[in-house]
Amino acid sequence: MNGFLTVLGHDVGLAYRQGGAALLAVAFFVVVVTLFPLGVGPESEILARISAGVVWTAALLAALLSLDRMFQADLEDGSLDLLAMSPVPMAAVVLAKCAAHWITTGLPLIVAAPVLAILMQMPIEGLPVLLASMLLGTPALSLLGGIGAALTAGIRRGGVLLSLLVLPLYIPVLIFAVAAVDASIGGLAARPHLLLLAAVTLVSSVIAPIAGAAAIRLALE
Amino acid sequence: MHFAAKDVTCIRGDRLVFADLSFSLHSGDALVLRGRNGSGKSSLLRIVAGLLEPAAGSLSLDAVDRAADPDRFRDAVAYVGHLDPLKSVLSIAENLDFWWRLYGRQGTIDAALARFGLSDLATIPARYLSAGQRRRVTLARLFVAPAPLWLLDEPTTGLDTASIAALVAAIAEHRGGGGAVMVATHIDVDAPGHQTLVLDAGAAGGTP
DSSP: OHHHHHHHHHHHHHHHHOOOOOHHHHHHHHHHHHHHHHHHOHHHHHHHHHHHHHHHHHHHHHHHHTHHHHHHHHHTTTTHHHHHHHOOOOOHHHHHHHHIIIIIIHHHHHHHHHHHHHTTTGGGGHHHHHHHHHHHHHHHHHHHHHHHHHTTTTTTTTTTHHHHHHHHHHHHHHHHHHHHHHHHTTSSOOHHHHHHHHHHHHHHHHHHHHHHHHHHHHHOO | EEEEEEEEEEETTTTTEEEEEEEEETTTTTEEEEEESSHHHEEEHHHHHHOOOOEEEEEEEEEETTTTHHHHHHEEEEEOOOOOOOOTBBHHHHHHHHHHHHTOOSOHHHHHHHHTTTTGGSSSSSGGHHHHHHHHHHOOOOGGGGGEEEESSSSSTTTOHHHHHHHHHHHHHHHHTTTTEEEEEESOOOOOEEEEEEEEEOOOOOBO
């Protein structure tokens, strides 16, 4: 646990010292969402209808932005060798790095989401469920993204490949999250969708450290 | 400590790098790896470090095979590779502090910095360091994550003569304290009584 917290604290500290990662993700999130009213027109009904899908799709894409550096920076400067040789299991290192990605990218997106949802004319009753869906779903984005980041760590310009690998894995998150928000706006129960979303995150939290660690071992060879 | 490698073979891609290498190290020993570029010096060090699996052969520590007790093997080696694992936004002390915490809080950061004349630079962000200074920080890590067997891959790269002397002294002290060293280098490192293992690309065995 100490090793997990050490890596987590180190990566969160690095992200804030380097600056930009969280701001970049949020700025991208804001820009993408604000493009939609310009593209589909300002009609409130249309914007309200697509608001959940737009906010969540933009969040998925924003979460992708900093994924490629999750392991690549450590591979390039030799830190990954030392992490692999440390007493901390590689799976715990992967989990810590996913958690750090969520703290530095996922949390800022959650904070920005309600504002953007209001911009998209989302009915007020959808906002609590949007927040709940983001709290439950964004960790899965970091965890599933971590698998892709580990698989592409040793590949130069692997960003596009990373997107192609990870975006299909995000589909269940998108479906359940948007369905939960739409259900709440339509007066239906959002709980089943949120529970499925939580299940995706839980399964991801088990699979991602194991798959990520295996991929890192391959990258180090 | 008794480390032994038996019939170790390394294949990278489809290329045989070396085959059937055998050697052993006891407490106080030093093994200098020599060979042309691509002869497998770094690969051999990475195999011993556990970062690369040998295509064949076995490694053992005190007669216990690595596969039987990988944790003990891992704890017994400290690896300094080609790269300097420093984060540019962190100070020298902060960089070392991370590895100190991760590797079990042994030794002290101040003492490690002093070994390589870095005490005055402790608070300087790594991005302002010269190549030689970065290398000295990397070597100082050996004292915050100590282990009986040091694996040093071109440790003198970028070092001035004073820093090389500090490294030689550190190696001598480590050996005197019961440790052992494997070092791949193209220059002469003053390590009295060392063995030399010459690797020739694709050759079977070496010349201990």
